[in-house]
Amino acid sequence: MSDAERCITCGDVAVEARVVALGPDGAEVETDAGCEVVAVDLLDAVCVGDLLLCHAGVALERLA
């Protein structure tokens, strides 16, 4: 079973993604699957270059 077939809620899947740009709706991040925009409302002062843990379009944590 590929990772693409996994359920994000069932598997509690969160992906690590690097911030490449900041925009009005959140941060543009690069994941293994390509670029997407994630909301960063739940974190302080996100910067380009940060590595974020993202789930369902929201960054939940900045990786230590």
Add this chain to the structure above:
Amino acid sequence: MRFVDEYRDPALAASVAARIAELAPRDRTVKLMEVCGGHTHTIYRHGVQDLLPDTVELVHGPGCPVCVIPMGRVDDAIAIAERPEVIFATFGDMLRVPGGRGSLLEAKARGADVRIVYSPLDTLRLAAEHPDREVVFFAVGFETTAPSTALTLLRARERGLRNLSVFCNHVTVCPPIRTILDAPGLDLDGFIGPGHVSTVIGTRPYDFVAREYGRPLVVSGFEPLDILQSVQMLLAQLAGGRCEIENQYTRVVTAEGNRRAQEVIAQTMELRPSFEWRGLGEIPGSALALRDAFAEFDAERRFELPGALVPDPKACQCGEVLQGAIRPWECKVFGTSCTPERPMGTCMVSSEGACAAYYNYGRLGRGGRAVPA
């Protein structure tokens, strides 16, 4: 990915497994329950159980938020989706889950406008692009996912959207752990605690497991080495007579969790008095509903729902699997009437359900146990 190589290193795994073998009791079996579908997936996919001594048994609990949604709630979702004015947005996870009247996928085949989204935030764009339609989001998941629904509600309010609502089925992870601990006869020795849920809620909410029930819990990451290290930490506690809540997943989990995530959830949602969990019955304070302040976005208030309690099919033993009372292969319909292609119950539908995980990864090599294909 940053951590994968180190956390899948076979040499490291062997070394942790050796330590586990030293710590494991010789005279009795230790039963450790994991309550996260992601952990179930890792355990089966990487054959973690095979690295453990016979006296250490991993038991799968109700950690799949899709698996525990009762059939009646799926029927409610289908009733909303079948309304001609509705665009029904859902995670792909829920598409094939069988209700009493079939699945959302079958409703889609019959003409319902059901669309897969990867984030509830995607529904904001859908609602703005289709002002003549009612966009409804099927919100499922534990506390990991609730913040994304909460942010969607807050943004919908800011943008003055009138055609967006949420059918809220978020569940919380601590009450079912308590239900499991209260169930007679399960004899669990400890828990492998959920990973990303804990990123949101922190580790403090699990204190009751040690304080009230005298069982240790270790919050774990999702790689094979994470699980093995968590098992090692649990066995060290049991061997040393300790009973604590520990955190193995320190790279993203803290004791306090994400305060802002907790705040946005509290701002938009509140605990229901009770909620029915498939296989576990009614559990108090175990699910979220939209607050009155966000009533305009509540699909349960906007649409009339059948609200029927639909009993599981008689042959379905998902409840016993979800409680860890039986293993997937012990279910009478596993692999025969119930397969991933034609699932009877949610443990087989969800790829993270114990039965699907075992069917896909675990059947070859469980002590020569033959399971029909």
